[in-house]
Amino acid sequence: SSCLLAVSIGWEGGVYVQTCGHTLHIDCHKSYMESLRNDQVLQGFSVDKGEFTCPLCRQFANSVLPCYPGSNVENNLWQRPCNKSTQDLIKEVEELQGRPGAFPSETNLSKEMESVMKDIKNTTQKKYRDYSKTPGSPDNEFLFMYSVARTNLELELIHRGGSLCSGGPSTAGKRSCLNQLFHVLALHMRLYTIDSEYNPWKKLTQLVEDMNSQVGNEDQQPEVPILYHDVTSLLLIQILMM
Numbered sequence: 001s002s003c004l005l006a007v008s009i010g011w012e013g014g015v016y017v018q019t020c021g022h023t024l025h026i027d028c029h030k031s032y033m034e035s036l037r038n039d040q041v042l043q044g045f046s047v048d049k050g051e052f053t054c055p056l057c058r059q060f061a062n063s064v065l066p067c068y069p070g071s072n073v074e075n076n077l078w079q080r081p082c083n084k085s086t087q088d089l090i091k092e093v094e095e096l097q098g099r100p101g102a103f104p105s106e107t108n109l110s111k112e113m114e115s116v117m118k119d120i121k122n123t124t125q126k127k128y129r130d131y132s133k134t135p136g137s138p139d140n141e142f143l144f145m146y147s148v149a150r151t152n153l154e155l156e157l158i159h160r161g162g163s164l165c166s167g168g169p170s171t172a173g174k175r176s177c178l179n180q181l182f183h184v185l186a187l188h189m190r191l192y193t194i195d196s197e198y199n200p201w202k203k204l205t206q207l208v209e210d211m212n213s214q215v216g217n218e219d220q221q222p223e224v225p226i227l228y229h230d231v232t233s234l235l236l237i238q239i240l241m242m
Contacts (some may be wrong), residue, residue, distance in 0.1 A: 008233040013128030013147065014151025025143060029064060063120075066184070070110075094201060097199065116184055117188055183238055190241065233240070
């Protein structure tokens, strides 16, 4: 766990997610896909695999990234400064990360979020999805999801000329879907909880007491020192876990 939380898969094992910038209602998309299945005209893509062309611009697509309600920047107002102490704020973040999330009830939105996550995993080679000795473990899920986030963040920076705030080329902003992608990744990461023994936030804020000095457990496995962790991956874990 300690090792897998300290590294990132890298761009060679990542999945780049981009969009044509057009939005479509979920029910309308289902109707559109059904019409493509019933179309007898020879097509250059496989509808059964979820492939289609955008009905507005005809760009090829192989998945649909759901827009999480209320995720627009203008709706997320900044919180005003408070008089809470640093320790109180640290504790709040710790509680947020330690509270296991629950997947939304069976809705069209939740189904689409599960679907796009499956598409991302299916696009990735198996060797980049199972790094630990236990296939399907939460450690693999964590490493895979925040590595996808990092890959897309790095490519976004390249397309925008090195800064997410400067705007960059107009086409880069149109094709960007970081906001929606991070919501999907965060929702899935919240289904798991990091073992408190390896929680990077607790290590960074020194809230974890030294168990060796109290218990003297000689069987405790060595772990990667926090200062050896990949900094970018460390930050992405904190963001996605909240």
